[in-house]
Amino acid sequence: MRIPRCLAPSALVGVLALAGCSGGTQTDDNTPVTAPATVGTTTTTATASTAPTDAPTPTSDPAMPALHGKTYEQAQAEFTRRGISAARLTAAAQHKDVALPRDHDSWYVCETSPRPGAPLTGTTTVTVRLAKDFSDCTTSFNGYLYKKNDPASAP
DSSP: OOOOTTTHHHHHHHHHHHHHHTTSOOOOTTSOOOOOOOSSOOOOOOOOOOOOOSSOOOOOOOBOOOOTTSBHHHHHHHHHHTTOOGGGEEEEESSTTOOOOSOOTTSEEEEEESOTTOBOOTTOOEEEEEESSGGGGGOOBTTBSSGGGOGGGOO
16 A cells, blocks of 8 residues: 555654654553653752842832912922922913912912823923912913903903
8 A cells, every 4th residue: 555645744744743642651530640751861940049139129200299279388398298309399370461479389289290190200390380369270361360461352
C-alpha cells in the first residue's frame, strides 16, 4: 500500500505527535500523576531581594482643590492644609471693571484655573478669580460687573 505524496507530511506529523504523548505514567482518576524521571538535571531558583532601596518613590501630583465659594484666605489655608504652597496662588478680579484691592483676603473665589480635580504639577500656577460679594460671581455683562461699563451695551 502506497501513501500519496500529499498525505505523507500529515502522516509524519501525526506519528510524531503520538510519539511525543508517550512517556508519562497512566493512572486512573484517584491516583496522582507522576512525571517521568529525569537524570542529571539541576535547577536554580532565583530569590527576590527584600532589601530597601535608596531610590525615592514617585509621588503623584496633588489635585486642584475645589475653592469655589471660599474666601481667598480660606483658599490659602486649604492649600497649606494639603501641603501645597500658597505662593502658587495668583489672585485676579472676576470682572474687568473691578480693581482688586491689596487686601482681598475676604473676597470670594468665583473661578479657578486649573479646574478642581486637575493635577497640579510642580510648575503649575493657580489663578483664582475673586469678587467682593459671592453673589457677584454669577453676574456678568460681557465680563463687566456693571452693565453701564460694558461697551457692547451702550445705547
